[in-house]
Amino acid sequence: LAEVREAADRAGRYFPLSLPSEGSCQIGGNLATNAGGVGVLAYGSARQLTLGLEVVLADGRVLSGLTALKKDNTGYDLRDLFIGSEGTLGVITAAVLKLFPKPREMATAFVALSELSGALALFNLAAERAGANLTAFEFMPRIALSFALAHIAGTRDPLPAAHPWYVLIETSSARADGSAERLLLTLLAAASSAGIIGDATLAHSLAQARDFWRLRDSFSAAQKGEGGSIKNDVSVPVAAIPAFVARADALIARLCPGARPLAFGHFGDGNVHYNISQPIGGDRAGFLARWEEVTGAINALVLQFGGSISAEHGIGQLKRAELIRAKAPLALEVMRAIKDALDPKGILNPGKVL
Amino acid sequence: LAEVREAADRAGRYFPLSLPSEGSCQIGGNLATNAGGVGVLAYGSARQLTLGLEVVLADGRVLSGLTALKKDNTGYDLRDLFIGSEGTLGVITAAVLKLFPKPREMATAFVALSELSGALALFNLAAERAGANLTAFEFMPRIALSFALAHIAGTRDPLPAAHPWYVLIETSSARADGSAERLLLTLLAAASSAGIIGDATLAHSLAQARDFWRLRDSFSAAQKGEGGSIKNDVSVPVAAIPAFVARADALIARLCPGARPLAFGHFGDGNVHYNISQPIGGDRAGFLARWEEVTGAINALVLQFGGSISAEHGIGQLKRAELIRAKAPLALEVMRAIKDALDPKGILNPGKVL
Numbered sequence: 001l002a003e004v005r006e007a008a009d010r011a012g013r014y015f016p017l018s019l020p021s022e023g024s025c026q027i028g029g030n031l032a033t034n035a036g037g038v039g040v041l042a043y044g045s046a047r048q049l050t051l052g053l054e055v056v057l058a059d060g061r062v063l064s065g066l067t068a069l070k071k072d073n074t075g076y077d078l079r080d081l082f083i084g085s086e087g088t089l090g091v092i093t094a095a096v097l098k099l100f101p102k103p104r105e106m107a108t109a110f111v112a113l114s115e116l117s118g119a120l121a122l123f124n125l126a127a128e129r130a131g132a133n134l135t136a137f138e139f140m141p142r143i144a145l146s147f148a149l150a151h152i153a154g155t156r157d158p159l160p161a162a163h164p165w166y167v168l169i170e171t172s173s174a175r176a177d178g179s180a181e182r183l184l185l186t187l188l189a190a191a192s193s194a195g196i197i198g199d200a201t202l203a204h205s206l207a208q209a210r211d212f213w214r215l216r217d218s219f220s221a222a223q224k225g226e227g228g229s230i231k232n233d234v235s236v237p238v239a240a241i242p243a244f245v246a247r248a249d250a251l252i253a254r255l256c257p258g259a260r261p262l263a264f265g266h267f268g269d270g271n272v273h274y275n276i277s278q279p280i281g282g283d284r285a286g287f288l289a290r291w292e293e294v295t296g297a298i299n300a301l302v303l304q305f306g307g308s309i310s311a312e313h314g315i316g317q318l319k320r321a322e323l324i325r326a327k328a329p330l331a332l333e334v335m336r337a338i339k340d341a342l343d344p345k346g347i348l349n350p351g352k353v354l
Numbered sequence: 355l356a357e358v359r360e361a362a363d364r365a366g367r368y369f370p371l372s373l374p375s376e377g378s379c380q381i382g383g384n385l386a387t388n389a390g391g392v393g394v395l396a397y398g399s400a401r402q403l404t405l406g407l408e409v410v411l412a413d414g415r416v417l418s419g420l421t422a423l424k425k426d427n428t429g430y431d432l433r434d435l436f437i438g439s440e441g442t443l444g445v446i447t448a449a450v451l452k453l454f455p456k457p458r459e460m461a462t463a464f465v466a467l468s469e470l471s472g473a474l475a476l477f478n479l480a481a482e483r484a485g486a487n488l489t490a491f492e493f494m495p496r497i498a499l500s501f502a503l504a505h506i507a508g509t510r511d512p513l514p515a516a517h518p519w520y521v522l523i524e525t526s527s528a529r530a531d532g533s534a535e536r537l538l539l540t541l542l543a544a545a546s547s548a549g550i551i552g553d554a555t556l557a558h559s560l561a562q563a564r565d566f567w568r569l570r571d572s573f574s575a576a577q578k579g580e581g582g583s584i585k586n587d588v589s590v591p592v593a594a595i596p597a598f599v600a601r602a603d604a605l606i607a608r609l610c611p612g613a614r615p616l617a618f619g620h621f622g623d624g625n626v627h628y629n630i631s632q633p634i635g636g637d638r639a640g641f642l643a644r645w646e647e648v649t650g651a652i653n654a655l656v657l658q659f660g661g662s663i664s665a666e667h668g669i670g671q672l673k674r675a676e677l678i679r680a681k682a683p684l685a686l687e688v689m690r691a692i693k694d695a696l697d698p699k700g701i702l703n704p705g706k707v708l
Binding site (some may be wrong): 047073085133306311 | 390481528622624664667693
């Protein structure tokens with residue numbers, strides 16, 4: 001993936017997909033799982049970033065679809081069927097990816113909020129004012145920031161005081177005329193006047209912007225310093241995030257007293273990484289042994305909100321049993337019919353997804 | 355479709371899909387064909403504008419997927435399979451559509467070019483400078499404009515002199531601060547300095563912008579005043595449009611001397627509506643009788659350019675035989691396997707697509 005981004009960069013273009021775990025992933029794997037990340041808000045997930053695919057089918061024949069077309073309405077959408085099928089319908093061996101004009105400017109702000117509902121008000125304001133120039137909107141609670149500050153070397157709190165919630169906002173511009181920063185400043189001024197935000201700081205250098213992003217990107221690593229954690233990658237409608245997180249926190253307080261939930265992620269996509277760190281000084285193995293029970297309870301809540309039990313990480317083996325509980329039986333039946341049609345012997349990535 | 359746009363408008367939001375033939379189409383039909391149009395450049399086609407679907411399957415059972423989620427990676431992408439399947443895999447009976455913040459400003463320019471390769475240079479410049487604020491980029495030849503001026507009441511030439519090619523450019527902004535117009539003016543100034551454009555005029559009122567769009571939208575109607583026409587809805591990679599059109603024009607001059615091709619459409623999507631009007635004073639029925647021969651020759655050329663024989667209108671009955679010639683046999687086989695799996699009795703929209 002890094003190679004793809006570097007190649008795009010050499011061509012003076014931009015490829016927006018970036019994942020913290022990308023070191024271990026081939027590009028085909030990122031497509032097979034319809035990978036997401038922080039760039040989805042403005043550029044879409046892997047499905048929207050792919051023009052053509054080459055796929056090896058179950059019988060070994062090669063389906064060549066390495067087209068560079070933006071529009072092609074000739075029959076069923078096979079590309080989007082293989083993307084996200086996690087290798088169970090075919091093996092992606094090559095792809096034509098969509099590149100974008102490189103943004104000439106980016107502006108980044110770290111914004112403090114007294115409550116999570118403020119993030120929704122701020123997102124609506126940002127979407128309205130910045131439109132497609134809003135290229136990231138990530139939310140995180142104070143506890144996530146504290147974990148990063150405690151366990152990741154070289155991090156520091158961007159703001160002088162502690163606040164319950166934070167949002168990392170990025171605006172981009174195709175013009176090198178200061179418009180990305182002006183847009184962000186106007187937005188923050190409007191949010192401040194409306195009483196939505198507590199405090200905010202703008203990155204005044206690329207290094208500072210990188211520091212803000214480093215905080216955001218380090219939560220998974222930082223959580224390792226706090227013992228075991230049970231992870232959920234879920235989505236709900238954007239407007240429901242604050243209510244969902246409040247209900248989930250109450251649920252965890254009841255179910256695992258002392259456990260410490262970190263609700264963070266891609267606010268504008270409705271994508272919450274709801275990762276729960278074990279109680280301080282508690283038994284790691286004992287906590288992790290409750291994985292299925294805890295994720296099951298969170299998933300049940302997700303479904304009450306009309307959400308998805310896997311927003312961007314897919315199903316794999318881990319969520320296979322959960323998928324059967326969460327998905328409409330008829331949808332599973334249709335998926336199974338497609339699987340049987342394309343892989344009648346069940347030899348492609350057996351034991352995954354279905 | 356008009357109702358959807360009006361409902362969005364009442365909610366202070368924006369739904370970008372708009373089609374000249376929409377009067378006769380239900381929203382389900384627009385989704386079943388993955389409808390496109392002038393807004394695809396910035397907002398995507400029907401597939402990108404849909405969040406959830408309700409579909410009646412071949413056995414009458416209802417697949418309920420009316421989700422409002424932006425991200426959901428739980429199994430195969432059934433939504434995008436039903437969209438664009440033209441009713442052959444299931445009947446779309448309800449949908450959740452994506453709305454956008456309403457642009458606060460739009461600026462529209464009618465630009466003259468001495469050759470079509472100038473449109474490519476102008477598009478690259480516009481994409482680079484305007485990024486996501488470029489919301490339309492339509493191209494058309496002089497002959498299309500003449501047909502509109504001759505046959506559509508109340509139209510007038512936006513420019514004092516005639517030019518071989520034209521582009522209709524629209525920029526949009528989420529801010530009501532004159533930025534859409536400033537962006538377009540800066541872009542035109544840069545294009546003029548670079549010698550890309552011959553002349554250009556900016557719409558100075560909403561009425562003038564509507565007049566520019568009315569010209570663009572009237573070509574199909576205007577062609578009726580010039581006798582029979584053979585229509586092609588094809589796509590090629592964007593950078594190949596000028597070479598493709600030159601080769602297609604030469605082909606038609608050889609194949610049907612006197613016939614008058616109009617190559618127009620969605621430049622930024624690589625989508626060329628290559629509609630050929632019969633020779634002046636020629637035999638209408640005789641010309642139309644050559645439909646298959648002429649479209650077959652154009653499609654063969656399209657395939658040489660790595661293009662698609664149906665960019666946005668789908669296959670239906672008309673292009674079914676052509677699809678078999680144009681598509682890789684293995685891709686057709688995979689589509690057929692999916693069709694057989696979901697509609698084993700072949701009762702859904704028989705005789706279409708496959």
